[in-house]
Amino acid sequence: MVVDKATDEEADRLFHALADTTRRDILFRCIRGEPSVSQLAEAYPMSFAAVQKHVAVLERAGLISKQRHGRERLVHTDGDAVGRARQVLDELEQTWRGRVDRMADLLAPLSRHT
Amino acid sequence: MTVIGVEKDFDNLSLILTAEFDAPIERVWELWADPRQLERWWGPPTHPSTVEKHDLTVGGEVTYFMTDQDGEKSRGRWQVRSVNPPRSLEITDGFVDQDGLPSPGTPITEVQVRLTERDEGTRMELRFLFESPEHWELLERWGAFGVFPQSVSQMDVLLAEGAEAETTPPRSL
Numbered sequence: 204m205v206v207d208k209a210t211d212e213e214a215d216r217l218f219h220a221l222a223d224t225t226r227r228d229i230l231f232r233c234i235r236g237e238p239s240v241s242q243l244a245e246a247y248p249m250s251f252a253a254v255q256k257h258v259a260v261l262e263r264a265g266l267i268s269k270q271r272h273g274r275e276r277l278v279h280t281d282g283d284a285v286g287r288a289r290q291v292l293d294e295l296e297q298t299w300r301g302r303v304d305r306m307a308d309l310l311a312p313l314s315r316h317t
Numbered sequence: 318m319t320v321i322g323v324e325k326d327f328d329n330l331s332l333i334l335t336a337e338f339d340a341p342i343e344r345v346w347e348l349w350a351d352p353r354q355l356e357r358w359w360g361p362p363t364h365p366s367t368v369e370k371h372d373l374t375v376g377g378e379v380t381y382f383m384t385d386q387d388g389e390k391s392r393g394r395w396q397v398r399s400v401n402p403p404r405s406l407e408i409t410d411g412f413v414d415q416d417g418l419p420s421p422g423t424p425i426t427e428v429q430v431r432l433t434e435r436d437e438g439t440r441m442e443l444r445f446l447f448e449s450p451e452h453w454e455l456l457e458r459w460g461a462f463g464v465f466p467q468s469v470s471q472m473d474v475l476l477a478e479g480a481e482a483e484t485t486p487p488r489s490l
Contacts, residue, residue, distance in 0.1 A: 289327060292332050295426070295445055296323055296332060296334065299334055299445075300334075302359065303334070303336045304319060305357065306345075306348050307336075309354060309358060310338050
């Protein structure tokens, strides 16, 4: 993995955040759903404060963010990363749907229309 | 309907697109194998494509450019990984610069084409995978670790190596 100087600090935070099993587990839970901090706290044999600290480390690394929802604080993953993957695949799909349509047009004179 | 299915896998950043044509398999294969036919479907009407080199053999290249309405050209290149007419083709497709070298920062797509006879027509399955290292780094840096579980296991290896060299271990929580 190549990391330039400008992102050294960013990378340190990221590596530190991911260097812990509990934090990785929290991250996966946040990818799968959008748990509240209290729900996360119930999932681990540790204090609410300890879980909150883990959440804060992940948050500083830019991996997750918290959003207030009524009385709860919901934790979700960086929408950009997931959104980017989605966008990349959506663009690819559109490009190739166009290509497949044009292929069908080229084949049309030889094929029976249904 | 030509396109009969689209499957997206966000975990592995891959896409499978399935289409069916009312045409014999050899005829569908020609769309890939004949450069003059290829250029009629590769680029959209706004960006007509011109195929220059077309060597559909293992290790061979197909080079093309697309011209936009201002006359601006963008160049691309396939590299052929496997070819088995009229049934399958595996290529990588990416942008190249004026000298034919890969353009940095642009994704390279791996495309696997599989044609099968079906009833009186042909089914075409296209599988796409991204493999540009820059693309992966970009996605990794933006925190998509959970989206790409395999990169997490790579991280574990890196972290295990780094742990020995670390002088001030992170404060445990």
